[in-house]
Amino acid sequence: MTKMRNIVVLGGGPCGLSAAWELSENGYDVTVLEKDSGVGGLCITHEYQGYRFDLGGHRFVSPNKGFVDRVCRMMGDELLTAERKSVILLNGKTFQYPLSARDLFAKIGFRTGIMAFFSFMKEAVIAVFLRKKEVSFYDWVTHRFGRILYDLFFGPYTEKVWGISPKLISSDWASQRIALLNLSDVCLRLSGLKEDTPRTYARTYFYPRKGIGQIFEVMAKVVRQNGGRIVTHADVSGVEVCGGTVKKIRYMHHGFLREIDCDGVISTMPLPDLIHALPEHLVRDILPDARGLRYRAIRFMNMLVGRSDISDNTWMYVAEKKYVMTRIQEPRRRSPFNAPDGKTSLMLEMPCDVNDDLWNYGDEELLARCLTDLCELGINVRDDVTGYFTSRVTHGYPVYSLDYRSHQGRLLNFLDQFDNLITCGRQGAFRYIFMDTAMEMGIAAARHIVSERHYEKGQIQDMRSGAGLLEKDFISVSR
Ligand SMILES: Cc1cc2nc3c(=O)[nH]c(=O)nc-3n(C[C@H](O)[C@H](O)[C@H](O)COP(=O)(O)OP(=O)(O)OC[C@H]3O[C@@H](n4cnc5c(N)ncnc54)[C@H](O)[C@@H]3O)c2cc1C
Known part of the structure; x- marks a missing residue:
């Protein structure tokens, strides 16, 4: 088999960028196509008037020491460590979580x-x-x-x-x-x-000075330094195949349809979207499975608050239905650089479905609702909010309905017929995984391509962080 040199990665989130990082370090010609205006996917950080907001506060934790060391080396002094303290607000009381x-x-x-x-x-x-x-x-x-x-x-x-x-x-x-x-x-x-030992219980975690997205900005810089290309505003819409091999990827870029030849593809875009991008006559029989996989959306309310502090909690969980949010976070608990000196901010997570009432709620009405709910929960910031914006994600959580496994299994089996295509990551494998597992999956997918290390595609998609698949490799290739 001739060696694949020209690899196209679909999606510039943690999984796609990590794949590109690994490929570019191994001398491959790699192009990342990312639909958004920036890299990071769900781990992007938005800057607004001197404040920084993640899409729902993130933290970087992994049981895989070799992997953590590699990320720490890449980030230099930019990674801080923080302590997690979470509570549940319920019936007027505050419970510890876990x-x-x-x-x-x-x-x-x-x-x-x-x-x-x-x-x-x-x-x-x-x-x-x-x-x-x-x-x-x-x-x-x-x-x-x-x-x-x-x-x-x-x-x-x-x-x-x-x-x-x-x-x-x-x-x-x-x-x-x-x-x-x-x-x-x-x-x-x-x-x-x-x-406390498992992930949910981990107390300390890593977090970059300038928001979780900084990890992926630094990684994108390394990919570019290694000769890789990252094309943003590139919305992948077509995958051209010949027999069992992917030959070209088509994408919309600033209103123009473009195409790129490829020897291999690592896709991290949502699994159903990848199916829809393949030729219609090939996917006709499995379209019901693609439609059977659903994602839950999330809307975020990001508020600038003109006081120095609100609470010492990393996450505040809100279970009661009468309140619009599921979690409240104060970004400066993760990094003091997420807000200007003497100021703080609040971010509220509100799961919803694309185009439901909450998704379409006007910004001002939503702010008023959030402030009222916060007040009832004992967090009165009504007179201190100096600005706000809302953000949305369409693919917040893969919905694990009772029959999701059969749909997911049939789609992954179908994609197995393409010898140079790997689908992985949270959206691509349709798995509720965290950033560290998504990154390790991307690296494992890259190593599947880099000649000597062959993981089975299924092994990559089933990965759990720290499962040992990569541990010794990270130590032996540590740079
Ligand atoms: C609210 C919330 C809080 C979280 N907190 C944590 C946390 O504290 N710690 C943690 O480890 N993890 C956390 N996660 C999970 C973490 O965000 C994900 O595991 C991680 O982002 C998955 O990376 P990925 O690259 O697989 O997918 P994504 O981040 O979703 O990236 C996929 C990329 O593909 C792009 N794309 C999609 N369609 C196309 C297309 N047609 N063409 C081109 N590009 C396309 C998208 O724009 C995106 O950039 C959280 C997630 C959420 C929603």
Whole structure:
């Protein structure tokens, strides 16, 4: 087989850029096509009047030491470390998150506490003796926490995030998102006898001085220095194939249709969009699967606040349905450089669907609603807001509906017929993964192309961060 030299990467988010980083360091001719005006994807940081806002506050955490060292070397002095402190605001009270047994039972009241304990024990017994299958998010959480805690925290919050009943969400989401391992683990954690270890519990994290997007601005600079090209405003619309090989990529660029030849393609654009970009006669039979995969959108309210401080929390979770937001964040908790000296800011996350009421709400009306909700939650900034803007993302969360796996599986199997195409990343593999796993997937995809390291495509798409696939490679190639 002749060596692939000219690789086109679709999407300039963490996965696509990391792939380009790895390829360009190995002497490949790489072009990244990114639809947006800047790189970073969901990890972009917007600057506004001296303030910086991520699309929902991000943090960089990875169990893969070799990988973290490599990112730290690339970032030099620009990476700060910060401590995470999160709370849940509920019924006028503030609960620690992750849940702590002492804090929880002190605040929910004696009667609810006893009921929660017995419902937890009931589920523990059922889990041990009946071994019921966990199909939905509802099953997964009630088996581990009991019905009372489900009704109090997990059910309402999850329904707000996804916009559908937790009984219709696959248990895969819970098992990937809520990093608790089994019942005894839960008991030990809730009683404070076990230290916090999984990702959800990580207390310290890395964060760049100028917002999470700085990682990808630096990475893009390295790719360019290595001779790679990054084309922004490049909206990929067509993939031309001949037999089992992708030959050309077509994209719209400032109103013009352009095309680029390729020896290989790494796609990180949404999986259904990639299917739609292929010739119609090839994809006709699998279009129902592409339509079966849905993403949840998010709208953000970013507020400039003329005071120095609001709280010491990294994340404040808001589960109650009557409030418009699911999370409240103060960006300067991550980096003091996210706001000018003596000032702070607030960012509110509001999951929605593209074109629903929340998505289309006027900016001013939405600001008024957010300020009222914040006030009720005990955060009164009405007289201190000096400016604001809202932002939106269409592909915030891949929706793990009960049947998502069959659609995802059929689409990935279909794409396997193209020998020089790999689809990966959060959107490309349709997996609820974090930035570090997306970056490692991009690097693994690049190594699949760089001759000597051959990971199976499925192995790349199934990657979990720190799973060991790359660990030794990172150490041996550390630059
Ligand atoms: C609210 C929120 C908070 C998060 N917090 C954290 C956190 O604290 N820590 C963490 O590790 N992760 C976090 N994540 C997850 C993290 O953002 C993702 O895992 C990561 O961005 C995935 O990278 P990706 O490159 O796979 O996808 P994306 O970031 O979505 O990048 C895909 C890119 O493809 C581009 N694209 C799409 N269609 C086309 C097209 N047709 N043509 C060309 N380009 C196209 C997009 O514009 C985008 O730039 C969070 C996510 C959200 C939504």
